[in-house]
Amino acid sequence: MARLEGKVAVITGATGGIGRAAAALFAEEGARVALVDLDEGALRELAVSLGEDKASYTVADVTQPDQSQAYIDAAVNRWGGIDVLLANAGIEGTLATIPDYPIDVFDRVIAVNVRGVWLGIKYAVPAMRERGGGSIVITSSTAGISGAAEMSAYNTSKHAVIGMMRVAALECAPHGIRVNTVNPAPIETRMMRSIEEQRTAAMDDANVNVETMKQSYAQRIPLQRYGNPEEVARMMLFLGSDDSSFCTGGVYMVDGGRSAGGR
Ligand code: NAD
Numbered sequence: 001m002a003r004l005e006g007k008v009a010v011i012t013g014a015t016g017g018i019g020r021a022a023a024a025l026f027a028e029e030g031a032r033v034a035l036v037d038l039d040e041g042a043l044r045e046l047a048v049s050l051g052e053d054k055a056s057y058t059v060a061d062v063t064q065p066d067q068s069q070a071y072i073d074a075a076v077n078r079w080g081g082i083d084v085l086l087a088n089a090g091i092e093g094t095l096a097t098i099p100d101y102p103i104d105v106f107d108r109v110i111a112v113n114v115r116g117v118w119l120g121i122k123y124a125v126p127a128m129r130e131r132g133g134g135s136i137v138i139t140s141s142t143a144g145i146s147g148a149a150e151m152s153a154y155n156t157s158k159h160a161v162i163g164m165m166r167v168a169a170l171e172c173a174p175h176g177i178r179v180n181t182v183n184p185a186p187i188e189t190r191m192m193r194s195i196e197e198q199r200t201a202a203m204d205d206a207n208v209n210v211e212t213m214k215q216s217y218a219q220r221i222p223l224q225r226y227g228n229p230e231e232v233a234r235m236m237l238f239l240g241s242d243d244s245s246f247c248t249g250g251v252y253m254v255d256g257g258r259s260a261g262g263r
Pocket of ligand 1: 012013014015016017018019036037038039060061062063088089090091112116139140141142183184185186187188189190191192
């Protein structure tokens with residue numbers, strides 16, 4: 001049987017690289033998916049490609065309480081309830097040391113990556129309690145368990161959601177709601193292209209280009225490559241489904257061995 005048969009999954013950041021892969025896999029595994037992101041055209045296109053009998057969408061900025069409540073309400077109204085929240089929307093911010101880091105960018109990264117996840121949980125939990133349980137999956141990162149110079153806002157945000165996940169797991173366990181993070185290493189999406197480009201520009205070295213920058217990131221991963229979005233989506237599927245029925249409060253690496261250490 002399909003692993004998400006009969007379940008409804010809300011996915012934020014749904015039209016990005018990882019969100020899109022998760023939406024496709026969840027729909028393939030029988031879920032009804034409620035897609036959330038900023039761009040209506042991209043959302044509509046994705047919903048149509050998945051099939052409108054399987055996918056709905058809501059334009060929402062996850063930093064806004066009213067819009068967060070609205071995307072939960074829309075999913076409940078369309079599909080009758082919520083079983084899975086994939087709190088995945090995120091931004092990378094910019095690259096700068098803390099003294100030089102722009103305060104407005106810091107605030108925006110924390111707003112999207114921390115407050116946005118918190119608001120998602122805040123409004124999803126009552127709906128999941130109505131349903132008798134559920135699973136919340138938060139996209140953290142290897143940046144959530146280690147530092148990276150010049151990425152203070154991003155790394156802070158990805159550490160913060162691990163703490164948030166642990167609190168939510170404790171609060172939600174009595175209600176049959178499990179809460180976990182998925183922590184990817186560099187994955188082939190727009191976000192890594194942006195980080196490679198910013199890092200290359202900051203180096204200002206004729207021997208370094210975006211391609212060599214990517215290689216140097218990949219070489220720090222024991223499997224010697226970036227992951228692809230589908231590889232992350234498969235962990236999200238496991239955590240969203242009843243296959244992970246005894247898993248809550250956990251940090252799940254999808255990192256090609258990056259967190260094991262090494263060069
Ligand atoms: P992406 O940029 O392709 O997707 C992110 C999506 O989030 C975009 O579609 C964007 O529009 C959406 N988003 C941003 N701000 C939003 C807001 N305020 N409200 C609603 N939606 C918003 O990047 P991705 O790689 O697919 O990232 C998905 C998640 O994975 C992020 O949380 C990211 O931090 C995390 N992550 C990515 C990598 C990687 O290497 N790509 C590694 C570890 C963790």
